Structure formats: structure tokens, C-alpha cells
Amino acid sequence: MSARRGQPLTAEEIYAAVLRLVDAGGVEGLSMRKLAAELDVNPMSLYHHVENKDALVRGACATVASRLRLPPDDGAPWQEQTRALARAYRSIAQSHPSLWSYVNRHPALVEDEGGMWEVFNRILVAAGVPADELPRVRTVLYTFVSGFLSAETDGLLGELGGAEDFDAAFEGAVDLIVAGLEARYS
Numbered sequence: 779m780s781a782r783r784g785q786p787l788t789a790e791e792i793y794a795a796v797l798r799l800v801d802a803g804g805v806e807g808l809s810m811r812k813l814a815a816e817l818d819v820n821p822m823s824l825y826h827h828v829e830n831k832d833a834l835v836r837g838a839c840a841t842v843a844s845r846l847r848l849p850p851d852d853g854a855p856w857q858e859q860t861r862a863l864a865r866a867y868r869s870i871a872q873s874h875p876s877l878w879s880y881v882n883r884h885p886a887l888v889e890d891e892g893g894m895w896e897v898f899n900r901i902l903v904a905a906g907v908p909a910d911e912l913p914r915v916r917t918v919l920y921t922f923v924s925g926f927l928s929a930e931t932d933g934l935l936g937e938l939g940g941a942e943d944f945d946a947a948f949e950g951a952v953d954l955i956v957a958g959l960e961a962r963y964s
Contacts, residue, residue, distance in 0.1 A: 906963030
């Protein structure tokens with residue numbers, strides 16, 4: 779507990795502050811000292827809650843992932859679920875572009891136990907993708923969507939093809955994914 783604060787830190791408070799700092803200055807600008815100043819605590823007190831900066835980033839990713847609206851296994855057509863999953867993933871890039879870009883370049887920071895990858899696999903199986911092809915198809919589609927989101931978050935879409943309406947361009951990209959899966963596996 780900090781004498782300045784008068785109450786103990788919570789994980790929610792720490793990761794909310796991490797997200798504010800990363801959104802404002804990128805992951806590269808995040809430090810234990812800046813976080814401590816943001817929370818009005820001694821920097822050493824943070825080490826009672828987290829091991830290092832990587833742990834802060836992992837915790838921020840887990841916080842964002844916990845807010846992700848993944849499509850439920852409710853019997854909806856796989857095409858709808860594919861669109862919902864793509865939109866949910868895009869929402870991360872839109873709401874926290876600096877964090878998304880950093881994690882996209884450092885994927886080992888994210889551990890997805892039962893989250894997005896499990897839902898992605900379920901949808902691909904429903905689309906007819908054979909089990910032995912799941913890793914390859916998942917990687918190809920993830921790379922395709924991540925490439926789009928990288929171009930969008932880096933401001934390159936307009937330069938690359940004059941895409942003025944990013945939402946329409948994204949929906950068109952997802953339509954291509956759905957059509958490709960239908961053509962190949964249906």
C-alpha cells in the first residue's frame with residue numbers, strides 16, 4: 779500500500795493504467811516508472827504485482843482479450859461466426875492499435891487458452907476444414923486479416939488502393955475469406 783494513495787493497488791487498476799499509457803505512447807514508451815507515476819505509487823511497489831514489463835504487456839493483453847466478444851457456439855452459420863470473429867479481432871486493433879501492433883510483432887507474449895484460437899478452430903471445422911489442414915488454414919487466414927489490420931492501423935490502406943471506407947474494405951476482405959472457404963470446403 780502506498781502512503782500517497784492510502785489503498786492497495788488492484789490488477790484492474792494496474793492494467794487500466796497500462797492500457798492508457800500504451801494507447802498514448804506505445805509499448806516502447808511504457809516503463810515501470812511511468813506506470814508508477816500514473817498510479818501515484820513507488821515504482822518498487824509494482825514488483826509486488828508484476829515481474830517485469832513483459833508481464834505488464836501480457837496482463838494488458840489478457841485484459842483486452844477478456845473484453846473480446848467472441849461468437850458463441852450457438853448454432854449460427856459458420857459464415858456469420860467467421861464475420862463475428864473477424865470483427866471482434868479487428869476491434870482490438872481499433873481500440874488499442876499500439877498494443878495490437880506490438881503484440882502482432884511479438885506473438886509469444888500472448889497465451890490464448892480457450893479463447894480466440896479455440897473459437898477460430900471451431901468455426902473452421904464447421905466450415906468443413908479437415909483436421910490435418912486446420913493449422914495451415916488458420917495461419918493463412920490469420921495472416922491475411924492481420925495484414926489488413928496492419929495496413930489499416932499504419933494508415934496505409936488509403937495509399938495502397940484508395941480505400942476510403944475502411945469498414946467496407948474490411949467487410950469485403952472477410953467476404954473473400956468466407957467465399958474462399960465455401961469454394962474450397964463446401
